[in-house]
Amino acid sequence: MQSYSIPLVPGPVSVPEAVRAAYAIDYGSADLEEEFFELYERCARKLQTVLGASAQVTIQTGEGMLALWGALKSVVRPGDRVLAVGTGLFGYGIGDMARQIGAEVEVVGFAFDRILDPQPVREAARRFRPKVVTAVHCETPSGTLNPLEELGQICQEVDALFYVDFVASGGGVPVEVDRCSIDLGLLGSQKALSLPPDLAMVTVSERAWQAVAEVNYAGYDALAPWRDGPAQRYLPYTHNWSALAGLEASLDLLLAEGMEAVYARHAAVAERCRRGLEALGIRLFPAEEAYNSPTVTAAYVPEGWSWPEFDRALRSYGMAVGGNYGELAGKVFRIGHMGSQANLALVERGLEVIRRVLAQKG
Structure with a gap:
């Protein structure tokens, strides 16, 4: 495993x-x-x-x-x-x-x-x-x-x-x-x-x-x-x-952290994740950011990639994100930055992996 x-x-x-x-x-x-x-x-x-x-x-x-x-x-x-x-x-x-x-x-x-x-x-x-x-x-x-x-x-x-x-x-x-x-x-x-x-x-x-x-x-x-x-x-x-x-x-x-600090941490990590994806040319889902949750970011699979291909490439670098269901299956993937994963350093590492993966077709 x-x-x-x-x-x-x-x-x-x-x-x-x-x-x-x-x-x-x-x-x-x-x-x-x-x-x-x-x-x-x-x-x-x-x-x-x-x-x-x-x-x-x-x-x-x-x-x-x-x-x-x-x-x-x-x-x-x-x-x-x-x-x-x-x-x-x-x-x-x-x-x-x-x-x-x-x-x-x-x-x-x-x-x-x-x-x-x-x-x-x-x-x-x-x-x-x-x-x-x-x-x-x-x-x-x-x-x-x-x-x-x-x-x-x-x-x-x-x-x-x-x-x-x-x-x-x-x-x-x-x-x-x-x-x-x-x-x-x-x-x-x-x-x-x-x-x-x-x-x-x-x-x-x-x-x-x-x-x-x-x-x-x-x-x-x-x-x-x-x-x-x-x-x-x-x-x-x-x-x-x-x-x-x-x-x-x-x-x-x-x-012990304090719930207001917990909520602020989730919001800050979500913000960094979304800005980082946009800087890499990945479109967010939905486009209206006021709708987005601080615990998870959904985004379109990058152009030129199928979801299985993109997923395999991320996993080859040790990164696991989520696929999707129903009408969003194969089109939209998800990054979970909730709980222990609402961590800026972890998201930065993830963004760097995505940058490297996209460069493979650059």
């Missing part, structure tokens, strides 16, 4: 040594030991601080998609109305997920190189009267960052739950769960938190807990057991103690 000295994929990101060390310890049984439950509670409180959330935070064993599926199935029954805001692969995809559950779904859609416009969402919400409105904060395939606060206000106006995927932004960009009136905020461990893909976290408002109780969904990914289970010292399965220890180590690094 080849390892890459310049890891710039948009997740799973590289894991810092302090976090890896937490995984290397042999722990006891998460089912039975008070020490584990105290760790769980500390992690939940620290996540509240990072995410600007007073709501309860659940921490489940599983990759980030577990949070997306579990939260949706916990509050949506067949026939319920879901309004999906789509600006990219994942936004549209959540609408597809709701359809698979049996929901009546309406999509307010936008092009992949755009961010959402609240006005058509408000018009649709007032007409459709959904139970849940879904949105994605950072659309990683498109490299875009959507505004959330006005959507939260719209949800309040129509008494809908606000479900937000901030898997690729939480911990690298302010998400402000309380200020944005987010009822279900979804986070994965493998992006800005710089962990392996083994934890799924959800902020759950009191309104959302009421819906969870009404739906009463039972399954591995269900939210219901997590409302009282940790406090009662009774979980639905054996938790990943090593991952929780790694999560606390990661959160401690963020909080």
Whole structure:
């Protein structure tokens, strides 16, 4: 298996040594030991601080998609109305997920190189009267960052739950769960938190807990057991103690740096990445830079190169970036500068590799 000295994929990101060390310890049984439950509670409180959330935070064993599926199935029954805001692969995809559950779904859609416009969402919400409105904060395939606060206000106006995927932004960009009136905020461990893909976290408002109780969904990914289970010292399965220890180590690094400094670091690295790509003649996606996320940069594959050819050339220098999906596959690649990879020196090394690769056809 080849390892890459310049890891710039948009997740799973590289894991810092302090976090890896937490995984290397042999722990006891998460089912039975008070020490584990105290760790769980500390992690939940620290996540509240990072995410600007007073709501309860659940921490489940599983990759980030577990949070997306579990939260949706916990509050949506067949026939319920879901309004999906789509600006990219994942936004549209959540609408597809709701359809698979049996929901009546309406999509307010936008092009992949755009961010959402609240006005058509408000018009649709007032007409459709959904139970849940879904949105994605950072659309990683498109490299875009959507505004959330006005959507939260719209949800309040129509008494809908606000479900937000901030898997690729939480911990690298302010998400402000309380200020944005987010009822279900979804986070994965493998992006800005710089962990392996083994934890799924959800902020759950009191309104959302009421819906969870009404739906009463039972399954591995269900939210219901997590409302009282940790406090009662009774979980639905054996938790990943090593991952929780790694999560606390990661959160401690963020909080020690200070969240404002963390956000400034991500913004500075993103700016350098984009200016560097432009200087090399690579076009950014989207062209409107106000839409870009501080955690990931999307750009067109350079002219004269196919994506597989470009990818192989980068990897020959020890650099790994991300390809793409759907309508952007083969056209747009992505540089992940989130979490541990929001590092100016790392991005400078990556830009130098791209310069050398492009020179091969110069």
